[in-house]
Amino acid sequence: xxxxxxxxxxxxxxxxxxxxxxxxxxxxxxxxxxxxxxxxxxxxxxxxxxxxxxxxxxxxxxxxxxxxxxxxxxxxxxxxxxxxxxxxxxxxxxxxxxxxxxxxxxxxxxxxxxxxxxxxxxxxxxxxxxxxxxxxxxxxxxxxxxxxxxxxxxxxxxxxxxxxxxxxxxxxxxxxxxxxxxxxxxxxxxxxxxxxxxxxxxxxxxxxxxxxxxxxxxxxxxxxxxxxxxxxxxxxxx
Amino acid sequence: xxxxxxxxxxxxxxxxxxxxxxxxxxxxxxxxxxxxxxxxxxxxxxxxxxxxxxxxxxxxxxxxxxxxxxxxxxxxxxxxxxxxxxxxxxxxxxxxxxxxxxxxxxxxxxxxxxxxxxxxxxxxxxxxxxxxxxxxxxxxxxxxxxxxxxxxxxxxxxxxxxxxxxxxxxxxxxxxxxxxxxxxxxxxxxxxxxxxxxxxxxxxxxxxxxxxxxxxxxxxxxxxxxxxxxxxxxxxxx
Numbered sequence: 001x002x003x004x005x006x007x008x009x010x011x012x013x014x015x016x017x018x019x020x021x022x023x024x025x026x027x028x029x030x031x032x033x034x035x036x037x038x039x040x041x042x043x044x045x046x047x048x049x050x051x052x053x054x055x056x057x058x059x060x061x062x063x064x065x066x067x068x069x070x071x072x073x074x075x076x077x078x079x080x081x082x083x084x085x086x087x088x089x090x091x092x093x094x095x096x097x098x099x100x101x102x103x104x105x106x107x108x109x110x111x112x113x114x115x116x117x118x119x120x121x122x123x124x125x126x127x128x129x130x131x132x133x134x135x136x137x138x139x140x141x142x143x144x145x146x147x148x149x150x151x152x153x154x155x156x157x158x159x160x161x162x163x164x165x166x167x168x169x170x171x172x173x174x175x176x177x178x179x180x181x182x183x184x185x186x187x188x189x190x191x192x193x194x195x196x197x198x199x200x201x202x203x204x205x206x207x208x209x210x211x212x213x214x215x216x217x218x219x220x221x222x223x224x225x226x227x228x229x230x231x232x233x234x235x236x237x238x
Numbered sequence: 239x240x241x242x243x244x245x246x247x248x249x250x251x252x253x254x255x256x257x258x259x260x261x262x263x264x265x266x267x268x269x270x271x272x273x274x275x276x277x278x279x280x281x282x283x284x285x286x287x288x289x290x291x292x293x294x295x296x297x298x299x300x301x302x303x304x305x306x307x308x309x310x311x312x313x314x315x316x317x318x319x320x321x322x323x324x325x326x327x328x329x330x331x332x333x334x335x336x337x338x339x340x341x342x343x344x345x346x347x348x349x350x351x352x353x354x355x356x357x358x359x360x361x362x363x364x365x366x367x368x369x370x371x372x373x374x375x376x377x378x379x380x381x382x383x384x385x386x387x388x389x390x391x392x393x394x395x396x397x398x399x400x401x402x403x404x405x406x407x408x409x410x411x412x413x414x415x416x417x418x419x420x421x422x423x424x425x426x427x428x429x430x431x432x433x434x435x436x437x438x439x440x441x442x443x444x445x446x447x448x449x450x451x452x453x454x455x456x457x458x459x460x461x462x463x464x465x466x467x468x469x470x471x472x473x474x475x476x
Contacts (some may be wrong), residue, residue: 050298050308053295060292065340066285067335067336070325073291073321076318077315080315080318097304097305102303
């Protein structure tokens with residue numbers, strides 16, 4: 001069953017390349033060889049999105065002010081929309097969502113426990129770092145999917161704005177309480193290792209570790225650079 | 239400021255009554271005299287919806303199976319949609335959502351703590367009982383709002399289906415584990431008192447307690463009857 005989904009579809013070359021196609025082609029160079037089959041891609045990514053909902057609503061619950069609760073409720077809605085779009089792809093492939101998400105639950109829940117902060121600010125920072133990094137990663141990983149599914153998966157993961165509102169919650173909080181910055185910077189640095197391991201766990205590695213690493217390294221370098229930019233925008237040292 | 243919203247708007251009589259208008263008119267007889275001003279109605283109801291999101295995602299997080307997590311994620315989406323529609327009404331009235339929700343946070347969070355179950359099944363049952371009862375109540379309470387706002391508030395609270403999916407989660411769980419029924423029946427009975435107190439806390443009482451009670455009692459009798467039907471459908475003694 002799964003092997004059917006590993007079958008490569010012939011690519012139809014478009015007569016011209018739009019900027020988006022060019023970007024997609026560049027990404028395909030990176031992770032296509034290590035990308036999981038559609039069932040693994042979608043099952044893992046949808047299961048992760050359930051933990052993102054939990055992470056954001058825990059932070060929402062612990063946030064003392066209405067403005068922050070409201071912002072976190074709205075981004076929970078964004079993550080839910082992405083989750084529903086991923087499940088819609090699972091169903092379009094006539095796969096059983098329970099069957100394909102269940103094998104990933106333990107892994108993503110353990111990841112969620114390891115990255116759950118103690119204070120609500122740490123919890124928001126965790127959401128910012130882990131959802132940001134893993135969404136960037138999964139969009140790159142989509143390069144290995146059949147073309148149509150790839151486009152729909154990338155669109156699913158691009159639904160709504162999450163980065164902006166979460167950034168603004170943290171920005172307000174740091175401005176109101178500047179000593180928080182150094183604690184959050186340490187906390188966010190602490191998160192990167194677990195987040196990278198979670199991303200790696202989705203890759204299909206081969207018998208040639210040196211070759212695999214040569215594919216993985218440039219992508220992770222890019223993802224860490226994006227993470228660093230995310231921290232810089234908050235005035236935090238990555 | 240608040241007094242502005244207490245001002246009664248003249249009602250425009252429609253030439254004919256649709257069944258919906260008749261129902262609304264019947265309800266207006268019940269709670270209109272005890273209904274809070276729009277700012278209190280919307281602030282309290284929106285704050286409650288944030289705790290509904292927390293309640294449902296806690297249950298989702300603790301539910302072991304994907305099918306239940308998925309169902310609870312979807313009803314979280316329903317509650318979020320209702321929340322956003324309520325906040326849209328707050329903003330339409332040019333009120334500050336933080337100012338009008340903040341005074342209700344402590345009360346609704348204390349209510350959430352008191353009605354939070356220990357097991358995930360109790361947590362789902364809590365959501366079923368408390369969200370079901372309080373949504374029915376707030377729809378009746380809307381009878382006291384100016385006509386246009388009333389219609390929009392009732393529409394906001396009617397977005398999506400919450401009762402059906404939550405019922406089915408509990409139904410499956412009780413079928414798989416019949417001894418659970420008596421524990422859940424006790425737990426749900428335990429919830430009704432706190433839920434009725436939460437509802438009462440939204441009423442504006444007057445100097446004539448006997449008159450107030452004569453208005454409240456028939457409404458609460460109806461709401462408890464609806465609660466009993468909800469329990470009956472699950473085979474639980476209310």
